[in-house]
Amino acid sequence: MKTKKNILYGLYDDEQDLLRAIKESNERGLKIYDVYTPFPVHGLDPVLGLKESRLHIAGFIFGLTGALTAFLFMTWIYVRDWPNIFGGKPYWPVPAFIPITFELTVLFAGVGMTVAYFIVNGLRMKTHTEVLDPRITDDKFCIAYDITGGADHENQYERLLKETGASYVGTKEVSDL
Amino acid sequence: MSSHVSAIREPLVYGHKDYHQITEDLVAPTERTPSKSWVLAFIISVAVLAFGVYTVTYTIYWGIGTWNLNRTIGWGWDITNFVWWIGIGHAGTLISAILLLFRQRWRTGVNRAAEAMTIFAVMCAGLFPLIHVGRAWVVFFFFPYPNTRGPLWPNFVSPLLWDVFAISTYFTISVLFWYSGLVPDLATVRDRAKGLRKKMYSLFSFGWKGSAKNWQRFESLSLVLAGLATPLVLSVHTIVSFDFATSVIPGWHTTIFPPYFVAGAVFSGFAMVLTLMLIARKLLNLRDYITVSHIESMNKIILVTGTIVGVAYITELFIAWYSGYVYEQFAFLNRAKGIYYWSYVGMMFNNVVVPQLFWFKKIRTSVFWTFLLSIAVNIGMWFERFVIIPTSIARDYLPSSWSYYIPTWVEVGIFIGTMGLFFTLFLAFTRLAPVVAIAEVKSILKEYGDQYLPKKQENI
Numbered sequence: 196m197k198t199k200k201n202i203l204y205g206l207y208d209d210e211q212d213l214l215r216a217i218k219e220s221n222e223r224g225l226k227i228y229d230v231y232t233p234f235p236v237h238g239l240d241p242v243l244g245l246k247e248s249r250l251h252i253a254g255f256i257f258g259l260t261g262a263l264t265a266f267l268f269m270t271w272i273y274v275r276d277w278p279n280i281f282g283g284k285p286y287w288p289v290p291a292f293i294p295i296t297f298e299l300t301v302l303f304a305g306v307g308m309t310v311a312y313f314i315v316n317g318l319r320m321k322t323h324t325e326v327l328d329p330r331i332t333d334d335k336f337c338i339a340y341d342i343t344g345g346a347d348h349e350n351q352y353e354r355l356l357k358e359t360g361a362s363y364v365g366t367k368e369v370s371d372l
Numbered sequence: 373m374s375s376h377v378s379a380i381r382e383p384l385v386y387g388h389k390d391y392h393q394i395t396e397d398l399v400a401p402t403e404r405t406p407s408k409s410w411v412l413a414f415i416i417s418v419a420v421l422a423f424g425v426y427t428v429t430y431t432i433y434w435g436i437g438t439w440n441l442n443r444t445i446g447w448g449w450d451i452t453n454f455v456w457w458i459g460i461g462h463a464g465t466l467i468s469a470i471l472l473l474f475r476q477r478w479r480t481g482v483n484r485a486a487e488a489m490t491i492f493a494v495m496c497a498g499l500f501p502l503i504h505v506g507r508a509w510v511v512f513f514f515f516p517y518p519n520t521r522g523p524l525w526p527n528f529v530s531p532l533l534w535d536v537f538a539i540s541t542y543f544t545i546s547v548l549f550w551y552s553g554l555v556p557d558l559a560t561v562r563d564r565a566k567g568l569r570k571k572m573y574s575l576f577s578f579g580w581k582g583s584a585k586n587w588q589r590f591e592s593l594s595l596v597l598a599g600l601a602t603p604l605v606l607s608v609h610t611i612v613s614f615d616f617a618t619s620v621i622p623g624w625h626t627t628i629f630p631p632y633f634v635a636g637a638v639f640s641g642f643a644m645v646l647t648l649m650l651i652a653r654k655l656l657n658l659r660d661y662i663t664v665s666h667i668e669s670m671n672k673i674i675l676v677t678g679t680i681v682g683v684a685y686i687t688e689l690f691i692a693w694y695s696g697y698v699y700e701q702f703a704f705l706n707r708a709k710g711i712y713y714w715s716y717v718g719m720m721f722n723n724v725v726v727p728q729l730f731w732f733k734k735i736r737t738s739v740f741w742t743f744l745l746s747i748a749v750n751i752g753m754w755f756e757r758f759v760i761i762p763t764s765i766a767r768d769y770l771p772s773s774w775s776y777y778i779p780t781w782v783e784v785g786i787f788i789g790t791m792g793l794f795f796t797l798f799l800a801f802t803r804l805a806p807v808v809a810i811a812e813v814k815s816i817l818k819e820y821g822d823q824y825l826p827k828k829q830e831n832i
Contacts, residue, residue, distance in 0.1 A: 233391065233560070234811040235587040243584050248592040258600075268516070269528045277522065281529055291529035294611055298537040301600045305545040309552055312593045316586050318555065318578035322571040329563035331582055332556070334391030334814075 199370045201343045202228065203352050204327050205361030206335040210236045213336040216359035217242045220338070225352060228341040231331045250315070254308035261303025265296040325371050328363075335363075342366070382665040383822035384478055389660065391814050398806045398813070399561055401656045406803060409655060417795040424789010427782050428503060436506050438782045444775035445765050449783040450504045452757040453790065456640070457497035458539070458612055459633075459753060462605055463641025464490025465546055468553075469601035472594065477820055478669050480812040481662050484557075485652060486645045487550040488807075492797040493644070494543045496790035501535075503786070531614035538611040545604060549597045555580050556590070557810045609637040616760065622703035623764030626691070632684035636753060639677035639723070642670050643749035648798060650743045652807055661808050664737050671736035674749065678727030681756075685724065703764055711776060712763045715755045722752020 207213045213236065220227055221242065230243060239245075269292050273279065278286050312318075331337050338361075340352045356364045389397070406414075431438055441448050464486040471479040502508050514536045516525050526533050559580035562573035580586070613633035616624035646667065653662045692704040707716045726748045730736045735745070762777050801807070818824055 230584040231582045232584070232587065233582060234556075234815040235591050236815075239584050240588055245584060245588055248585075248589045250589055250592045251596050254596045254600075272516075272525050272528070277525060281527070284529070288529050294531075294534040294607070294614075295528060295537050297603070297607060298534070298541040301604045302541040302544060305541075305548055305597055305600050308593060308596060309548045312552065312589055313578065316589055318580060320575045321579050322574055324559075324562065324574045324577070324579045324581075326563060326581065332560040332563045332580075333395045 199343075199368050200341055201366060201368050202327060202339050203342045203349065203356075203366045204337050204339040204364070205356030205359075206328060206330060206337050206363040207360065208335065208362050210336055212360050213338065214238055214242060216338060216355070216361070219359050220355055223351065223355060225340070225355060228339045231327065231337040231339065233332055233334060233336070236336070250308060250312060253311045254304045257307025257311075258300045258304030260307070262296055262300040264303070265299035266292055269295065325369055327367055327369070328365070381820070381825055382663070383825050384481060384663060384665065384820035385660060385813060385817055386663060386822045387660040388823045389817065389821060391817065394814055394817070395560055395564075395810060397657075397660070398557075398808050398810050399564060402561060402803055402806065403564070407655070410799065410803070414796070414799045417792050417799060420788055420792030421796050422792070423785055424792050427785030427789055428499070430782055431503055431786065432508055436504065438780060440777055440780050440783065442775055442777070444768065444773045445762055445777040447761050447765065448777050449758075449779045449787060450500045452754070452761050453787050454497050454500035454504075455612055455633075455757045455761075456754050457493050457500075457790065459609065459637035459640045459757075460644045460750075461490045461493035461497060461542075461546075461641065462609060462634075462637035463645045464488070464493075465542075465549070465601050465605040466638055466641065467645070468549060469598040469605065472598040473602060476669075477816050478666050480809055480816050481666050482645065482649055482670070482808075483812070484550070484553065484805075484809040485649060485801075485807045487546065487553070488801045489645060489648055489798065490546050490641075491543070491550060492794050492801075493641075494539065494546065495797070496794050498539060498543065499786075499790060499793075531611060531618050534611045535615060538608045542604060542608045545597065545601055549594075549601060552590070552593055552597070553809060553812075554805055556582060557806045560810055561806065606634055609633045621764050621768065622697075622699040623707070623760065625700075626688060628684055628687055628691070632681065632688075635677045635680035635684065636723075636756060639674060639681055639727075640750060640753035642674050642677070643746040643753070646670055646674075646742055646746040647750065650739060650746070652802060656802060656807060658808060661813060664739075667739065667742055668733075668737050671730045671742060674746075675727055675730040675736070678723060678730075678749070682724035685720070699769060703767070706767050707759055707763050710763065710767060712759065712766070715758045715763065718755035719752055719759050722748045723756060726752065 205216070207216065210232065213230070213232070217227065217230065217239075227243065230239065232239070240247075270287065274287055280286070281288070284291075326332075327337060327339060328335065338356065342349050342352065353364060385394075387393075439448065439450070441450075464483075467479050467486045468483045471483075502511055505511055514526060514533065516528075555577055558573055558577035559582065562570055562577045565573050610630040610633065613629035617626060617629040619625060649662055650667075653659060689704055692700045695701070707713075726745055729741070729745060735741045766777060767774055
C-alpha cells in the first residue's frame with residue numbers, strides 16, 4: 196500500500212502560460228512535483244531540468260543482442276550443428292545471413308525498447324486510473340506540487356499558480372501518481 | 373515558433389479549432405451510436421468475411437487441390453494476393469516513420485488510420501502463405517526451434533524463410549508503433565468516459581498520465597521506432613521481391629526487383645490509404661483534419677512512385693531486349709502479347725497512364741477524382757502482381773509444360789474474404805479508437821491551425 200499524497204495543482208489553458216509559470220516557480224525556488232500535459236510540449240524538459248531519456252541506449256543494447264543472437268545462432272547451425280552445402284556455396288554464407296540478422300536486430304530493439312518504455316513509465320493495465328483532473332488529457336496543462344503533511348510553502352504555491360494565470364487551482368489526495 | 377510562418381504554408385487544421393474542440397471532434401465517432409451507413413457497411417463486411425472463413429476452411433479441409441494450381445503454375449492468386457496486400461501494408465509505416473524522420477507535419481492527420489490499415493493489410497497478407505503451405509497446422513515448422521527431427525533447421529539462406537522473418541518482424545513493429553502512439557489518445561477517451569467504458573479504456577490506456585517524463589520517453593520511443601521502421605519497411609518488400617528475383621525464371625530473375633517492388637508498394641499503399649481516408653473523412657466528418665492539402669501531398673507521392681514504377685516497367689523491357697537472352701525476351705513479349713495480355717493492359721493503363729493525371733492540380737486536389745484514381749491504382753497494382761507471377765510461369769522454358777491458369781471459386785472467395793476481414797477490422801477500429809492522432813494534431817495546432825496562419829492570398 197502506497198502512502199497517500201496530497202497534491203496541489205493548477206491548470207493552465209495554454210502551453211506558453213505553463214512554461215512561464217514553471218520558470219517563475221523555479222525563480223522562486225518552489226519544487227514542482229510534476230507537470231502533466233495533453234501532448235508533448237516542446238521546451239518543457241530544459242525548464243524542468245529533466246535529463247535526456249536513456250531509452251535509446253536500451254534500444255541499442257536490445258538491437259545488438261538481436262543481431263548477435265541471429266548471426267551467432269545461424270553460424271552455429273551452419274558451421275557446427277548441421278553443416279550443409281547449398282548450391283556449392285560455402286558452409287558459412289555470411290552475406291546470406293544479413294537479411295535475418297537485420298530483421299532480428301530490429302525485432303529485438305523494437306520489442307525490447309517498447310517493453311522497457313512501458314515498465315519505466317509505469318504503464319500497467321488496470322481498471323481504475325487515478326488522475327488529478329480529467330481535463331489534463333483534453334486541453335489543460337497542469338503543474339502539481341506535493342503538499343503532503345502541510346508543506347510550509349503551501350500558500351506560496353497557491354499564490355504562484357494564481358499569479359501566473361492558472362484557470363483552476365485545486366487539491367487532491369492521491370495514492371498512486 | 374509562429375513567428376517564422378511562411379505565407380504560403382497551407383493550414384492542416386481548419387475550422388478555428390481549440391484544443392478542446394479537437395478532442396470533441398475526434399473522440400465523438402467512438403462515443404455516439406453508430407450511424408446507419410456504418411452498420412450497413414459492417415454487416416456487409418462481416419458477411420463477406422464469413423464467406424472468406426468458409427472458403428479458407430474448405431481449403432484446409434480438402435487441401436489446396438481445391439485451387440487451380442498445377443505442376444507448371446505453383447503460384448497463382450494466392451501469392452498474387454499476398455504480395456498485393458503486403459504492398460498495401462507499406463504505406464502506414466512509411467507515413468509514420470519516414471515522414472516523421474523528414475518532419476512532414478501533414479502526417480499527423482493520417483498516420484493513425486494508415487498504421488491501422490497497415491496492420492490489417494499485413495494480417496490479410498499473412499493468411500495466404502499460411503494456407504498455401506497446405507498443412508496450415510504445422511506452419512510453425514518455419515521457425516527454428518529445437519525439434520525431434522534431427523534437430524532439422526529451416527534453410528536460413530532461402531528468401532522464403534527471410535520472408536517469414538521479415539513479415540513477422542514488420543507486423544510486430546507496426547503493432548508496437550501503432551499502439552504506443554495510441555495509448556495517450558485512449559487515455560483521452562478514458563477521461564471522458566463513464567462506467568464500464570471507463571474501465572475498459574483504463575485497461576487499454578495502461579494508466580497513462582501524461583507527465584513530462586512520460587512524454588519525453590514517448591518522443592524518444594517514437595523517434596527510435598521510426599528510425600528502426602524506416603529501413604524495416606524498405607527491407608520487407610525487398611525481401612518479398614527476392615522470392616522472385618533469386619529464382620531462375622525469366623521475368624522474375626531481375627536485379628531491378630527490390631527498388632521496383634518498394635516503389636510499387638508505396639504506390640499501392642498510398643492509394644489504399646486514400647480510398648479509406650476519403651470514405652472515413654466523409655462518414656466521420658473529418659474534413660477539418662484531413663484536408664485537401666493532405667490529399668494533395670499523398671497524390672504527389674502516388675505520382676512520384678507511379679512514375680518510378682512506370683520507368684521500371686520500361687527498363688525491364690529494355691534490359692530484356694538488350695540482354696540478347698531469348699528466354700527473357702520471350703517472357704516480356706509474352707506478357708504484352710501472350711495469353712494474359714489483358715492483365716498487362718490493365719497494369720500498364722492503371723499504373724502508368726492513370727497516375728500521370730495527378731500532374732494536373734485540378735485533379736490532385738479533387739476528392740472525387742482522387743477517389744476514382746486511387747481505386748484504379750489498387751486494381752492496377754493487383755494486375756502487376758498477377759502479370760509477374762502466373763504469366764512468367766505459365767510459359768516457361770519447356771513448351772510441353774505450358775499451361776493456363778484461372779482461379780476456382782475457392783481462390784476468388786478467399787481473396788474477397790480478405791477484403792471482408794480488412795474492412796471489418798477497419799470499421800471496428802473507427803468505433804473503438806480515435807482515427808486521427810489527437811495528441812499529435814494538438815501539438816501542431818499552433819503552427820498549422822488556420823487561425824494561426826496568415827490569410828492565404830488567392831493569387832499565389
